[in-house]
Amino acid sequence: xxxxxxxxxxxxxxxxxxxxxxxxxxxxxxxxxxxxxxxxxxxxxxxxxxxxxxxxxxxxxxxxxxxxxxxxxxxxxxxxxxxxxxxxxxxxxxxxxxxxxxxxxxxxxxxxxxxxxxxxxxxxxxxxxxxxxxxxxxxxxxxxxxxxxxxxxxxxxxxxxxxxxxxxx
Amino acid sequence: xxxxxxxxxxxxxxxxxxxxxxxxxxxxxxxxxxxxxxxxxxxxxxxxxxxxxxxxxxxxxxxxxxxxxxxxxxxxxxxxxxxxxxxxxxxxxxxxxxxxxxxxxxxxxxxxxxxxxxxxxxxxxxxxxxxxxxxxxxxxxxxxxxxxxxxxxxxxxxxxxxxxxxxxxxxxxxxxxxxxxxxxxxxxxxxxxxxxxxxxxxxxxxxxxxxxxxxxxxxxxxxxxxxxxxxxxxxxxxxxx
Numbered sequence: 486x487x488x489x490x491x492x493x494x495x496x497x498x499x500x501x502x503x504x505x506x507x508x509x510x511x512x513x514x515x516x517x518x519x520x521x522x523x524x525x526x527x528x529x530x531x532x533x534x535x536x537x538x539x540x541x542x543x544x545x546x547x548x549x550x551x552x553x554x555x556x557x558x559x560x561x562x563x564x565x566x567x568x569x570x571x572x573x574x575x576x577x578x579x580x581x582x583x584x585x586x587x588x589x590x591x592x593x594x595x596x597x598x599x600x601x602x603x604x605x606x607x608x609x610x611x612x613x614x615x616x617x618x619x620x621x622x623x624x625x626x627x628x629x630x631x632x633x634x635x636x637x638x639x640x641x642x643x644x645x646x647x648x649x650x651x652x653x654x
Numbered sequence: 655x656x657x658x659x660x661x662x663x664x665x666x667x668x669x670x671x672x673x674x675x676x677x678x679x680x681x682x683x684x685x686x687x688x689x690x691x692x693x694x695x696x697x698x699x700x701x702x703x704x705x706x707x708x709x710x711x712x713x714x715x716x717x718x719x720x721x722x723x724x725x726x727x728x729x730x731x732x733x734x735x736x737x738x739x740x741x742x743x744x745x746x747x748x749x750x751x752x753x754x755x756x757x758x759x760x761x762x763x764x765x766x767x768x769x770x771x772x773x774x775x776x777x778x779x780x781x782x783x784x785x786x787x788x789x790x791x792x793x794x795x796x797x798x799x800x801x802x803x804x805x806x807x808x809x810x811x812x813x814x815x816x817x818x819x820x821x822x823x824x825x826x827x828x829x830x831x832x833x834x835x836x837x838x839x840x841x842x843x844x845x846x847x848x849x850x851x852x853x854x855x856x857x858x859x860x861x862x863x864x865x866x867x868x869x870x871x872x873x874x875x876x877x878x879x880x881x882x883x884x885x886x887x888x889x890x891x892x893x894x895x
Binding site: 523634 | 659660662663664667669691694695698699701702703704705706707709711712714716717718719720722723725726
């Protein structure tokens with residue numbers, strides 16, 4: 486492996502964690518990581534060298550995730566004409582975890598909160614980097630991580646509230 | 655002054671200025687209940703990190719950079735093969751004198767369109783290791799016997815950076831990529847002529863901001879592709895034309 490490949494390989498576990506956090510589905514997550522790595526290899530020469538490689542990779546992955554979401558929601562709308570019921574929930578990881586375990590609670594946060602909590606509390610990224618990766622202002626990062634921690638704590642204490650919290654977003 | 659939830663989070667994440675940090679610290683000393691909440695948030699984060707760090711990630715051999723690079727290269731070759739095949743099929747009408755369709759296709763597919771396509775495809779990327787000189791020599795002995803091999807162009811500041819074999823419906827083709835210090839690209843393309851047709855006339859044409867100079871020696875058709883404003887080399891004579 487060359488330098489580029491070694492640098493990319495070092496980030497794969499974090500990319501898979503991020504992708505799983507977003508998609509909540511291992512196979513979809515790996516597809517997302519694969520696409521991200523392909524795009525990174527192509528764009529490597531053009532990247533801003535001052536930019537942290539992880540932030541850069543995360544921003545590619547996140548953009549791809551948002552694109553996929555958009556595409557699949559379009560598909561779903563089309564499919565609704567042909568299918569009697571909605572697609573089954575995308576093999577959620579939910580059932581695998583104890584309700585009150587760290588991962589069980591994490592999995593029940595809305596996507597926007599789950600994402601910032603992962604990037605800040607787990608990956609140790611700065612607010613500015615998170616804002617850059619997700620394409621949102623630092624103020625939004627702050628309010629999301631604040632809400633994420635409160636929701637997380639509430640779910641740890643009262644797991645019953647999970648359902649409607651999730652719906653509320 | 656009571657800090658907001660956002661400020662408490664920023665404190666926890668080391669995002670406050672020194673002055674703000676000290677203010678929150680002072681507040682926490684006087685409000686142990688708030689300090690306890692903060693400690694719970696911190697512990698939640700640590701537990702989550704531990705859980706995610708220790709959660710097994712099933713090995714996925716497809717997710718290694720070399721595997722991804724190989725797949726990408728294979729896909730690109732495939733895509734190029736299709737494009738070249740199509741361009742060639744159309745180009746045959748123009749160069750091969752299929753009178754009925756020739757005039758129609760001549761406009762749609764000018765000579766050596768596939769060489770220009772190849773330039774567009776490869777000029778942007780060259781991320782698989784190029785073949786060795788020995789491999790290149792082997793390709794020429796095997797597939798392009800009697801063809802003019804790619805010359806060295808160091809005099810023009812150009813280095814041979816990549817070469818790829820392609821499939822066309824008339825047999826193998828090869829694309830050779832030269833690049834200079836300014837990352838300007840020159841592409842040299844060799845492919846067999848269409849069987850039975852008259853040989854391709856020498857010429858030059860422009861496609862967008864690309865320029866193709868092409869000629870034939872009867873056994874093979876050749877093309878040189880570069881940007882119109884930077885031909886990089888004076889002419890096809892260097893390539894044995």
